[in-house]
Structure formats: C-alpha cells, structure tokens
Amino acid sequence: MTTVTDTLAENTPPGKRLPGDLAIWFFILAEMLAFAVFFASYAFARASHVELFNASQDTLNRNAGALNTVLLITGSWFVVLAVQAAHRDDQRAVTRNIGLGFLCGAGFLIVKIFEYAAKFGAGISMSTNTFYMFYISLTFFHFMHVILGMVILSVIWLQSRKGAYTSKSANGLESGAAYWHMVDLLWIILFPLVYVMR
Amino acid sequence: MNALKNPAHRAWLVLMIATGITWYFGVIGATGTPYIIAMLIIAFIKGRLVILDFMELREAPLMWRLLLEAWLILVSSLILLAYWISLK
Numbered sequence: 001m002t003t004v005t006d007t008l009a010e011n012t013p014p015g016k017r018l019p020g021d022l023a024i025w026f027f028i029l030a031e032m033l034a035f036a037v038f039f040a041s042y043a044f045a046r047a048s049h050v051e052l053f054n055a056s057q058d059t060l061n062r063n064a065g066a067l068n069t070v071l072l073i074t075g076s077w078f079v080v081l082a083v084q085a086a087h088r089d090d091q092r093a094v095t096r097n098i099g100l101g102f103l104c105g106a107g108f109l110i111v112k113i114f115e116y117a118a119k120f121g122a123g124i125s126m127s128t129n130t131f132y133m134f135y136i137s138l139t140f141f142h143f144m145h146v147i148l149g150m151v152i153l154s155v156i157w158l159q160s161r162k163g164a165y166t167s168k169s170a171n172g173l174e175s176g177a178a179y180w181h182m183v184d185l186l187w188i189i190l191f192p193l194v195y196v197m198r
Numbered sequence: 199m200n201a202l203k204n205p206a207h208r209a210w211l212v213l214m215i216a217t218g219i220t221w222y223f224g225v226i227g228a229t230g231t232p233y234i235i236a237m238l239i240i241a242f243i244k245g246r247l248v249i250l251d252f253m254e255l256r257e258a259p260l261m262w263r264l265l266l267e268a269w270l271i272l273v274s275s276l277i278l279l280a281y282w283i284s285l286k
Contacts, residue, residue: 018258040273040277046284047281073248074210077209083254084204191217196237197237197238197277
C-alpha cells in the first residue's frame, strides 16, 4: 500500500529537500537576524571605544570561550549523527547521539556559569562599561538559546526512545537539529568577535 | 580514512582545526587588520560548514541555502566595516 507521504517522498527530487519543518526555518532566520543586529551593534560600539573594548576584552577567559566552541561544535556533530542514524533506522544510535549532544550543551552551560561567576565575583556587571554591557547581554542571550536547544533535545530524546524517528519520518528530529545547529552557528561568530578580534 | 567519507566527520575535523587557529590568535594576542580579516574568513568558513554539512542545506532548495549564506556575508561585512572604521 502506498501512503500519501510515500508518494510525496517519491515525487520530491532527492536533491531538493529542506530538512525539518518549514516553520522552524523561518523561526531560525528571525533569530539569526536578531543576533546580526546585536553583532553589528557590538562592532560599531567598539569602533568608538576601541581602547576600552580592547582592555576589557583582555580580562575574558579565551580558553573557556574556545572550549565552549569545541563543546557546541561537537554537540552539533552528535546531533547530525543522530539525524543520519534516523535515516538508516538505527534507533539506538539516534537516542545515544541526542544524549551526547545534550551533554555537550550541559558542558557549555557549566563552563559559561564558571565564567560568569568569575566576572560577577570580580564585581563586574552590565553597568561596569559598554564592553561588559555587550559581553553580558550578548552571551546571556545566547546562553538562553542553548537552554532552549537543550529543552528541545530532551523532548527529542524522549521521543527517540519510543522509536519516533525513522527513515520515513524524521521531521521532528530534523527541526530540532536545525535549531541546535543555529545555536552553534551563532557562537562561531560570537567567539572570535567578542573574545579574540581586536 | 573511511570515516572522512561522511561529510559531517570532515566538517567536524575542519571546525576543530579552525577553532584551534582562532584560539591561537588569541593566545599570541594577535591584533591588526590582517588578523581581523583572517579571523573573519575563518568564521565564515566555519559558519558555511555548519550551514551546508550540519544543517544539511547543501542539498536543500537553493533559496534557503542562499538566505543563510547571505546572513553570513552580511554579518562578516558589517563586522569588517566596523573594524575598518575603528582604524580611521
């Protein structure tokens, strides 16, 4: 018996498929535009306070920023492996890789909390100067996105344990994965911009 | 080397190396236009790998791929412009 989805899948050229739901991609685009405004605001604010930004940037923990880049990229990679596993109907690998992706996210949050604790412990706040206002708000805005991504991964993990994602239907998994990759993509710009470029 | 046939594995490896380079620029306290351009190019390459091989937009309808790539170009150009202004 041929179902409607089978027919649709056959009629869609394999080379031209958008993974996940269309709606998630509009959401991702909106989020990315918000961050683009934020990144540009940081860069242009820096242009009029170069010395202040350079001196304040020197107090950031670049190793922690780089470690967090590694954690997010690796977390993203595990989630790609989960999607690939769903496409070959390997249920166990889907659940395992989602779990590993989630743990990378948790690692990111822990590193970030230590960074915040060090800064707040040194008496630094949003009102210390323009650089820290950007550093704290930009990274915290991103931090919230990591948390939302981990909530999505938890839901997907629970679903994957019920065998929800297969080669025939992996839409939910692909949508969640796309959001998780966006969180990674944003940090890939944020890390050099705020921690290293001067 | 069979593992590198999977585009996701290849992307992960390049992303790790690229992150290492940016981190190293931080360690040596790299400043100035050549380093800023280098770091923006690295961020652009990394972002593009995430878009094409992690988000799997390489095989998606061209419009979506271009929309996300355009975002990368927009963000890197604005940052470059702001850094160029700061040198004036």
